[in-house]
Amino acid sequence: MAKTNDKLIVNGKRLDGRAFGDMRPITMRINAVDNADGSAQVSFGNTEAIVAVYGPRKLFPRFLQENDRGIMRYRYNMAPFSCTDRIRPGSSRRGTEISKTSRLAFEPVAFLNDFPTTVVDVFTEILQADGSTRVTGINAASMAIAVAGVPMRDLVAACSVGKIQGQLIVDLNGIEDNNSEADVAVAMMPTKDRVTLLQMDGVLTKDELFTLLGKARENCMRIYDMQKAAIKNSFKQNQDAEAAVEADNGEMQ
Amino acid sequence: MKTYAYDLLVNDKRIDGRAMDEYRKISIKRGIIHNAEGSAVCTMGSTKIIAGVKMETGTPFADTLDEGNLVVNAEFTPLSSPDFEAGPPGEDATELARIVDRGIRESETVDFKKLCIAPGEKVWMMNVDIHIINHDGDLIDCAFLAAMAALADTKIPKYVDEKIVRGDYQSKLELLHAPVEVTVCKVAEKFLLDPDKAEEDAVEVKLTIAVREDDNICALQKQGAKDVSIDDIKRMVETAIAKSKELRKLLK
Numbered sequence: 317m318a319k320t321n322d323k324l325i326v327n328g329k330r331l332d333g334r335a336f337g338d339m340r341p342i343t344m345r346i347n348a349v350d351n352a353d354g355s356a357q358v359s360f361g362n363t364e365a366i367v368a369v370y371g372p373r374k375l376f377p378r379f380l381q382e383n384d385r386g387i388m389r390y391r392y393n394m395a396p397f398s399c400t401d402r403i404r405p406g407s408s409r410r411g412t413e414i415s416k417t418s419r420l421a422f423e424p425v426a427f428l429n430d431f432p433t434t435v436v437d438v439f440t441e442i443l444q445a446d447g448s449t450r451v452t453g454i455n456a457a458s459m460a461i462a463v464a465g466v467p468m469r470d471l472v473a474a475c476s477v478g479k480i481q482g483q484l485i486v487d488l489n490g491i492e493d494n495n496s497e498a499d500v501a502v503a504m505m506p507t508k509d510r511v512t513l514l515q516m517d518g519v520l521t522k523d524e525l526f527t528l529l530g531k532a533r534e535n536c537m538r539i540y541d542m543q544k545a546a547i548k549n550s551f552k553q554n555q556d557a558e559a560a561v562e563a564d565n566g567e568m569q
Numbered sequence: 570m571k572t573y574a575y576d577l578l579v580n581d582k583r584i585d586g587r588a589m590d591e592y593r594k595i596s597i598k599r600g601i602i603h604n605a606e607g608s609a610v611c612t613m614g615s616t617k618i619i620a621g622v623k624m625e626t627g628t629p630f631a632d633t634l635d636e637g638n639l640v641v642n643a644e645f646t647p648l649s650s651p652d653f654e655a656g657p658p659g660e661d662a663t664e665l666a667r668i669v670d671r672g673i674r675e676s677e678t679v680d681f682k683k684l685c686i687a688p689g690e691k692v693w694m695m696n697v698d699i700h701i702i703n704h705d706g707d708l709i710d711c712a713f714l715a716a717m718a719a720l721a722d723t724k725i726p727k728y729v730d731e732k733i734v735r736g737d738y739q740s741k742l743e744l745l746h747a748p749v750e751v752t753v754c755k756v757a758e759k760f761l762l763d764p765d766k767a768e769e770d771a772v773e774v775k776l777t778i779a780v781r782e783d784d785n786i787c788a789l790q791k792q793g794a795k796d797v798s799i800d801d802i803k804r805m806v807e808t809a810i811a812k813s814k815e816l817r818k819l820l821k
Contacts, residue, residue, distance in 0.1 A: 401631075412663040423794035498675075500789070510796035514776065516789035517675045522806055525786055529799050 320495055324480045332361070332489060339475070339487040339535060344455070344542055346463055346550035354464025356546075358456035361489055362446035367456040369464040372434035386431035390419035392453055394442040414450050421454055421474070421503040421513035427467040436466055447493035448476040454503050454513065459543050463550070470505035471543050472512060473536040477502065477528040479520060484528055486535050500525070502532035506540035509533070575771035579757045584767060585614075590812065592763040595819055597714060599722040604735075607723025607742065610702075611715035614765060617649075617702040620715035622723045622742075626686065626733060627694040637684020637693040641670035643701070643712065650704035668750070668790050669699065669713050672779035673720070676748035676787040683743065686728060693725065695742075706769040709777050710816070713750035717820055720744060748787055749816040751809035752777045755801065762812060776802065778809035782817060786810075 324331055334340070340361030348357035352368035359365075375381045392414040394403045418440070426436065438461065440453040451474035458472040478488045478499035485492065488499055498518025504511050511529075520528070574584055581589055593614030602608035607622035629636060643666035645653045658666070673679065684693035697719065699712045724738035754761050754772040764772055773795040779788035786806065791797065797805075 409658075409663050409667060412660055413667045416660045416664055417790070417792075420792065420794050424796040505796060508796070510798055511791065511802060512796045514789055514791035514797075514802065516786070517671055519675065519677070519781070519785045519787050521785055522810065525789075525806065526803055529802065533799060 320491060324492055324495060325483060330480075330485065331491065336483050336485045337531065339538070340489065342539070342542060344459065344546040346459060346546055352460070352464070354460040354462065354466075356456040356459040356463065358452055358459075359444075360448055360452050360487060362444055363442070363449055363452045363489075364444040365440055365442050365449065365453040365456045367438065367440045367453060367460040369436065369438050369457070369460040369466075371436040371464065372428075372431035372466065373437070375433060375435035380435075381433040383432055384429065386428040386434040386436060388419055388422060388426065388428060388436045388438065390415050390422070390438045390440070390457070392418055392440045392442070392450065394445060394449070398442050398445045417513055417515060418450060418454055418457070418503075421472055422457065422461065424510070424512050425468050425470060425472055425505055426461060427469070430467060436461065436464070446490040447488045448501075450474075451476050451501050451503065455539060455543065459547055462547060470508050471540055472503050473506050473539040473543060474501065474503035474513065475532055475535040475539060476500065477532045477535075479518065479524060479528075484524060484531065486531050498524075500528055500532065502529065502536065504533065504536040506533075506537045572767070572771050574767040575756060578759055578761060578768060578771060581759060583761070584765065589759065589761045590808065592710075592812075592816070593765070595714065595816075597718045597819055599718050605719075606726060606738075607719045607721070609715050609718030609722055611711050611718060613707055613711040613714075613763060615703055615705040616707060616711050616765075618708065618711045618715045619700045619702055620712065620719040621698050621700070622719050623696045623698065624723075624726055624733070625694045625696065626691050626728070629685070629689065629692040633681070635685045635688040635692075636681035637695060639670065639674055639679060639681070639695050639697065641666045641673070641697045641699065641716065643669070643699040645701050645704070649701040653701075653704070664790075664792075665709055665712060666699065668709055668777055668788065669697070669716050671788040671790075672713055672748050672750050673697070673716065676746045676779060676781050678744050678746040678748060679720070680743065680745060684725075691731075695723075704766065706765040706767075707752060707763045710750055710752050710763065713779075714816065714819065717744075717747070717749070721820065747782045747817050747820060748779050749813045749820070750777055750779045750788070751812050751816065753805035753808050755795075755797065755805070760805065760808060762808070774801075776805045776809075778806055780810050780813035784810050784813075
């Protein structure tokens, strides 16, 4: 996306009207892919990620299996139509790196030791990109992995923080990301207060970095509450649907 | 993993008797490849990495029509370790290349506008290729020193009649900053720098921190399949800033 020389902050507000500490509107949905063992769709403003989890399932070819633990594979991929310029399908260096760091955001969290010789496959597709795509993907993946029934120490919540035109902000959108002085991606186990992913580009002083980490922590906690609510809600809906079916059956009899 | 190296590290000891925050002996030599526009070899203990810079011309990216490009690529050559196999760059090589790339790019060390030949049409493409010769741990820090030394050695070739005149140079590449990357490792509750391969295998979390000469931080990347607290991150950043001064002297 293009660089701009225009102001990103007008009258103390960001271009989309947000205050520095505001996240964009967030939506979360469980069960976005019927075939998957667990799936979720999350949007932060215009950024939209869909994640499907398959497994734990037997890993083939067999020489890849680990006898004392399961492994995780994580694929971060941008749909060709997700950006203003078409993304050429196939692996990219950026995608390879994000896939690796995202996988490492979950390895400390998922109890893969309970599933020897298996794999948990996490497939993330960015349907629409408007900044902060990797953290949006991680937020969705976290819920999808949980719903797939993989035991976890905690959910993983992630958010981006950064600096634009001298101001420290949270949840960068596309234009802010492309013109930022620094952007930081953070994933955490919120209730354990542990960081599982940390990446930064740009220039920050030590103190700015530490301030941003604090902001990231606050936002991860908020996101965590939303994730928890979305998961609970999805099971409640299932129960309601089942109850409705049972009620129908009762009437028929 | 509970190995010999692990047992030593949790007791604040190193296999080779170093202090926990002590690097192995580092030596850097520039200008070792005459066919490259810039080159350097960096050894850190027995880790050895060559970085070479080749200048090519190409068309600029659509969003930066008046700027040259930087491409960092890393090859984990099979000759450098029994663990590496031939083939296209894997996940680790890609990650290393991108961490080095970010340290150079985000620190604003290179003025890409000066690498423009004809706006919108022709710019210099600076390829920094990182070749691992021997892998004995701490590849990122070593690769970054090699890359920075190679850039400091880089000369821009003459460009006449739309052709590069190899071996004849118009100017040296100007470097505006002096970033270094320091990878701080954590095992159990201990922190260490510059692990050798055996120690690195015991390390649980790593944080690579790119630090500029003004102590600003210009790239971060957490690695390793363990989590870490924000207090630990702060401590690791402080360690990196302190140590960066020592490494930077080696690039002078």
